[in-house]
Structures are given as C-alpha cells and as structure tokens.
Amino acid sequence: AQMLRKQYGTDNVILSDIKKPSPDVYKSGPFVYADVLDYKLLRELIVNNRITWLVHYSALLSAVGEANVALARKINITGLHNVLDLALENCLRLFVPSTIGAFGPSSPRDPAPDLCVQRPRTIYGVSKVHGELMGEYLHHKYGLDFRCLRYPGVISVNTTPGGGTTDYAVQIFHDALSTGHHECYLRPETRLPMMHIADCHRATVEFMQAPECQLTLRTYNIAAMSFTPEEVAQEIRKHLPHLKVTYNPDVVRQSIADSWPVRFDDSNARRDWGWTPVFGLEELVTDMLNSIQSRRAKEGLPAS
Numbered sequence: 001a002q003m004l005r006k007q008y009g010t011d012n013v014i015l016s017d018i019k020k021p022s023p024d025v026y027k028s029g030p031f032v033y034a035d036v037l038d039y040k041l042l043r044e045l046i047v048n049n050r051i052t053w054l055v056h057y058s059a060l061l062s063a064v065g066e067a068n069v070a071l072a073r074k075i076n077i078t079g080l081h082n083v084l085d086l087a088l089e090n091c092l093r094l095f096v097p098s099t100i101g102a103f104g105p106s107s108p109r110d111p112a113p114d115l116c117v118q119r120p121r122t123i124y125g126v127s128k129v130h131g132e133l134m135g136e137y138l139h140h141k142y143g144l145d146f147r148c149l150r151y152p153g154v155i156s157v158n159t160t161p162g163g164g165t166t167d168y169a170v171q172i173f174h175d176a177l178s179t180g181h182h183e184c185y186l187r188p189e190t191r192l193p194m195m196h197i198a199d200c201h202r203a204t205v206e207f208m209q210a211p212e213c214q215l216t217l218r219t220y221n222i223a224a225m226s227f228t229p230e231e232v233a234q235e236i237r238k239h240l241p242h243l244k245v246t247y248n249p250d251v252v253r254q255s256i257a258d259s260w261p262v263r264f265d266d267s268n269a270r271r272d273w274g275w276t277p278v279f280g281l282e283e284l285v286t287d288m289l290n291s292i293q294s295r296r297a298k299e300g301l302p303a304s
C-alpha cells in the first residue's frame with residue numbers, strides 16, 4: 001500500500017482485513033473491514049469506492065491450512081470465487097498471489113519451471129493451483145485481466161509469520177537478536193526459494209503495471225535466492241557469532257517442505273516484464289538484522 005499510495009495517492013489505495021490494524025497502518029491511509037466470504041459487502045465496497053484494481057491476499061497458509069482444512073477451503077477457494085466473480089462483473093484488474101506451494105513431489109524441483117506437473121499435497125497448494133487455473137480460464141474465456149505471481153517464502157520484519165512452512169526464515173532473525181537461540185522445525189539441509197519483502201512488493205507493482213501485450217503468461221514464477229536453515233544461520237553468524245541453532249523437525253512442515261521446489265526458474269518473468277531481484281542472502285540478512293535491531297532499540301529492548 002505504501003508503494004502504491006506514493007504513485008497513486010493515499011486515498012486511492014484502500015487496505016482491508018478482518019483483523020484490527022495496528023495504529024501505524026490505520027493512520028497511514030484508508031482501511032476498511034472486509035470479509036472475503038461476504039460477497040455483498042465486497043460488492044458494496046467495490047461499487048461505492050469505484051475500485052479498478054483488486055489485490056487479493058487473504059488466505060490461510062500451508063501449515064495452518066493443514067490444521068484446519070475446512071476453513072482453508074472456505075477462505076482460499078470460496079473467498080477466491082467471490083473475488084473472481086466481482087472482478088469479472090466490475091472489469092477489475094485482479095492480482096492473486098500463488099506460491100512455491102502450488103507444486104508437489106511429482107513436479108521438477110530444481111528448478112521448477114512455470115509450466116509443469118502441479119500435484120500439491122496440501123489444501124493450501126490445491127487452492128492456489130485452483131486459483132491459477134480459474135483466473136486463467138476467466139481471462140481466456142471472458143477477458144478478465146487476471147495476474148498471478150508465484151511467490152517464494154517471503155521474509156519481512158513488519159509482519160509476524162502467518163502459519164506457513166517458511167516461517168522459520170523470519171523467526172530466526174528475531175531469535176538471533178533476542179535469546180540468541182533458534183529451534184528450527186526443518187532439517188538443516190532443507191533448501192527452499194525465498195525473497196525479501198521489498199523485492200516481492202516491487203515485483204507485484206511492476207507486474208501489475210506491465211502492459212498486457214508484454215505478458216505471454218498470466219501466472220509467473222519469481223525468484224531471488226534459495227537457502228537452507230544452516231546457510232542462513234551461517235550468514236547471520238557473520239554478524240552475531242554466538243547464534244545457536246538446534247533442529248527439531250516437525251513432521252507436517254518437514255514433509256511439506258520436502259515436496260516443494262528447491263529453486264524457481266523465473267526466466268519468463270525476467271524476459272517478459274523485466275523482473276530482477278535486488279536482495280540476495282547477504283543483503284537480506286544485513287537488512288533484517290538492522291531493521292529488527294532498530295525496532296528493538298525503539299521499544300527499549302536489548303540486542304542479544
């Protein structure tokens with residue numbers, strides 16, 4: 001929203017959720033309550049605010065989805081159908097993120113290309129493949145301007161991890177600066193594609209702004225780096241040598257991670273609309289530690 005508001009004006013970008021926003025978010029511009037399962041309310045918001053673009057992020061992530069399959073199906077599939085119908089009815093440009101989780105054990109893993117077998121084994125992945133296919137179907141049949149990026153694990157200081165399989169890659173930075181000890185629920189050699197949130201946001205805005213004639217696909221992989229818990233820990237130790245990591249693999253999350261790509265082939269995104277990441281592992285680690293450290297200092301908390 002911050003990026004879009006700079007370009008399009010504060011009042012022209014409306015954030016929504018079913019959760020109360022932090023005071024910072026609330027003060028930064030328009031925020032409304034919107035439940036994606038409430039079709040009438042969504043329609044009212046779109047009509048009353050003369051919405052032209054819709055960015056649909058609401059979802060239950062992979063690990064939390066496995067713990068509550070019925071709710072994940074409702075939010076990730078029924079909610080998506082509401083959004084697709086409204087986008088079509090109101091000629092909106094629609095962005096829906098997909099994920100590395102849209103692939104499964106029978107997909108090529110190193111690298112996973114844009115087009116290949118997709119047989120995910122989580123309700124999250126199944127719902128994301130469904131979203132990719134529904135959006136593309138409505139694009140080809142009715143001309144819906146549907147755009148979808150498959151994000152790697154996204155790493156950010158601003159939000160607490162939302163119940164995904166890649167959450168450890170956020171938590172490890174907080175633990176490094178608080179207790180100096182991180183207990184990892186994945187095995188040390190588990191490699192997954194990851195991305196700094198600044199790259200993820202920039203990719204999304206650049207992709208949304210790309211002229212339609214440049215797009216040869218409606219769903220693209222985007223990549224920045226791939227690392228294992230051991231590799232990110234080693235990079236953090238260059239700044240905080242005392243970091244201790246112990247491993248206690250969680251059966252559910254480890255088996256999800258083992259079914260996902262270890263690397264993404266994003267050559268189509270690079271060719272079609274010029275995607276290039278800025279953050280590699282070194283830059284990511286420096287930025288995350290600096291940002292968390294200054295946040296802790298503001299809150300009067302010590303760094304370990």
Ligand SMILES: NC(=O)c1ccc[n+]([C@@H]2O[C@H](COP(=O)([O-])OP(=O)(O)OC[C@H]3O[C@@H](n4cnc5c(N)ncnc54)[C@H](O)[C@@H]3O)[C@@H](O)[C@H]2O)c1
Nearest residue numbers: 018019034035036057058059097098099151152153154162
């Ligand atoms: N974080 C990642 O690493 C990652 C990677 C790939 C794709 N994505 C995708 O990006 C999107 C956002 O992910 P995130 O990490 O911010 O997840 P998150 O869990 O932090 O946020 C999801 C949001 O959806 C909201 N929500 C839940 N039920 C809702 C409902 N009924 N109506 C409206 N909102 C509802 C939640 O309140 C929450 O704020 C998801 O679609 C996810 O699949 C995320």
Ligand SMILES: C[C@@H](O)[C@H](N)C(=O)O
Nearest residue numbers: 061062099164165166
């Ligand atoms: C990878 C992504 O979709 C999310 N962070 C998850 O782990 O579920």
